Amino acid sequence: MQEIIGSRIVDVVRRAPEWGRRELETKDAPARERAEETTALMIAEALRHVDLTARAIG
Template sequence: MDEQTSAIILRVIERAPQWIRHDLESKNVGARARAEETLAAMIANALWEEAGNSPEN
């Protein structure tokens, strides 16, 4: 993974909402899975946008 990709991922994690941070620590499997899926989607979207794509395309 290059530095640019790492920086993008770090920015997403830094701005992750509190509920995601909380649910990632949860013992509730469903809550944790929802938080993981949401964080993964946020990271994928940030990488996609950085690649020159936009939600309007």
Template sequence: MNSPLTTTILQVLERAPQWVRHDLEAKDAVIRTRAEETLAAMISAELQDIDNQPAA
């Protein structure tokens, strides 16, 4: 479970703002969806940054 992908996702989750963490638990579907979409965008951006780094 320590693959680079898992590590990257865990790092993004650690940096997630408190409002995202809170809203992921919301009963209101609109609020929860907004948090899910924000978190997905954060993960996607991080993965794109990794893909755009030059090979070592």
């Protein structure tokens, strides 16, 4: 299960839009916070799918 979770997180980071990658590095606090929130939501959604899949299988 840990491998699946790690794999999903890596997939999310790889798919992150370019604007989000740039804004994660910016010194502009509102832009960085927006990118952090977007990334967190993308990871949460990916983990939700892992949980739903695990429940369906198990």
